[in-house]
Amino acid sequence: MAAVVPTLKLNSGRDMLQLGLGTWQSQPGEVTKSVIIAIEAGYRHIDGARIYQNEPEVGAAIKAKIDDGTVKREDLFVVSKLWDNAHRPDCVLPAIKKTLSDLGLEYLDMYLIHWPMGLQPTDELIPRDANGDCIIDNETNLIDTWKQMEELVKLGLTKSIGVSNFNSQQIQNILDNGTIPPSNNQIEMHPYFIQTKLVEFCKEKGIVVTAYSPFGCPTHPSAKPGDPKLLEEPKLIEIGKKYGKGPNHVILRWLLQKGVVTIPKSVTKSRIIDNFNVFDFTLTDEDIKAVESLDKGRDGRINTELFLKKSKDYPFDIEF
Numbered sequence: 328m329a330a331v332v333p334t335l336k337l338n339s340g341r342d343m344l345q346l347g348l349g350t351w352q353s354q355p356g357e358v359t360k361s362v363i364i365a366i367e368a369g370y371r372h373i374d375g376a377r378i379y380q381n382e383p384e385v386g387a388a389i390k391a392k393i394d395d396g397t398v399k400r401e402d403l404f405v406v407s408k409l410w411d412n413a414h415r416p417d418c419v420l421p422a423i424k425k426t427l428s429d430l431g432l433e434y435l436d437m438y439l440i441h442w443p444m445g446l447q448p449t450d451e452l453i454p455r456d457a458n459g460d461c462i463i464d465n466e467t468n469l470i471d472t473w474k475q476m477e478e479l480v481k482l483g484l485t486k487s488i489g490v491s492n493f494n495s496q497q498i499q500n501i502l503d504n505g506t507i508p509p510s511n512n513q514i515e516m517h518p519y520f521i522q523t524k525l526v527e528f529c530k531e532k533g534i535v536v537t538a539y540s541p542f543g544c545p546t547h548p549s550a551k552p553g554d555p556k557l558l559e560e561p562k563l564i565e566i567g568k569k570y571g572k573g574p575n576h577v578i579l580r581w582l583l584q585k586g587v588v589t590i591p592k593s594v595t596k597s598r599i600i601d602n603f604n605v606f607d608f609t610l611t612d613e614d615i616k617a618v619e620s621l622d623k624g625r626d627g628r629i630n631t632e633l634f635l636k637k638s639k640d641y642p643f644d645i646e647f
């Protein structure tokens with residue numbers, strides 16, 4: 328029998344499963360199979376986004392597993408994200424409708440504003456000018472976007488709403504000016520970038536944190552040969568050995584014990600199954616300290632999204 332995944336209570340009143348499957352860089356030709364494998368292994372939380380350009384294939388897997396009786400829709404926690412080119416108020420409803428239609432679903436469990444920065448609303452997901460530079464939309468206003476996100480809840484198109492890659496000031500702005508508080512902030516978090524201040528801030532405000540790139544995204548487009556690899560860190564390997572576990576398990580277990588959600592990505596059957604084997608051991612306080620000693624502070628951030636640094640809403644210029 329698959330392990331029961333713990334949940335965290337959202338301020339929307341719903342429960343969010345603490346372990347899910349990431350799907351960025353899961354190619355359309357492979358993601359249906361990997362989501363099917365994940366559901367068969369016990370995963371019930373799937374993290375996706377319009378920009379991953381694989382939502383129809385993720386949806387095909389969900390349909391297959393509902394049709395064959397493995398799961399019911401209500402057993403699943405499906406997350407998607409509003410892409411940067413749809414921040415203008417009139418773009419938000421069409422954007423979720425496109426995602427729902429691609430996924431073949433009536434509703435999402437969580438819909439996030441993917442990044443605070445807006446891009447020009449065109450048919451291109453990443454609109455570029457003649458020089459190849461992204462066309463930033465500095466006319467957008469995150470409160471206007473958020474108000475439309477609130478409408479999606481009222482329309483029953485998503486059960487909860489949240490943000491991703493928002494800094495503390497941007498979150499506070501929404502708390503001060505919105506009606507529905509964000510339930511979730513999905514941020515980069517792994518042993519090289521432990522984000523203590525932002526995680527604490529979110530917790531104080533009743534916002535559940537999701538840790539993305541838990542393994543440090545070894546295939547990130549900015550990765551260079553010779554970069555240190557989290558999954559090869561001797562310290563993590565050593566901690567894992569005490570429990571008969573690998574460095575992947577140590578990282579996921581650390582995140583679970585920190586009280587956050589995490590969404591490791593894999594398209595490899597053995598890894599999808601292996602990453603789920605984290606519910607039968609507990610790290611000690613000493614182990615947790617050793618994991619956190621790998622933190623590089625702000626230098627540990629991988630997903631810098633530097634190509635949008637000129638946006639008025641670029642989030643990473645303040646401490647947290």
Ligand SMILES: NC(=O)C1=CN([C@@H]2O[C@H](COP(=O)(O)OP(=O)(O)OC[C@H]3O[C@@H](n4cnc5c(N)ncnc54)[C@H](OP(=O)(O)O)[C@@H]3O)[C@@H](O)[C@H]2O)C=CC1
Nearest residue numbers: 349350351539540541542543544575591592593594595598
């Ligand atoms: N909100 C946001 O802005 C962002 C959200 N995300 C979300 O977070 C998810 C996870 O982050 P992501 O950046 O993809 O990277 P991860 O840190 O999850 O690493 C994924 C990589 O690790 C490999 N891997 C997975 N399990 C193992 C294992 N047990 N042993 C060895 N290698 C392993 C995978 O290979 P393989 O697949 O070949 O098995 C893949 O190359 C994304 O897929 C996405 O859903 C990510 C980035 C930004």
Ligand SMILES: O=C1CO[C@H](CO)[C@@H](O)[C@@H]1O
Nearest residue numbers: 351376378441442630632
């Ligand atoms: O989720 C994501 C994966 O990577 C993309 C490319 O940098 C990001 O835009 C996005 O945050």
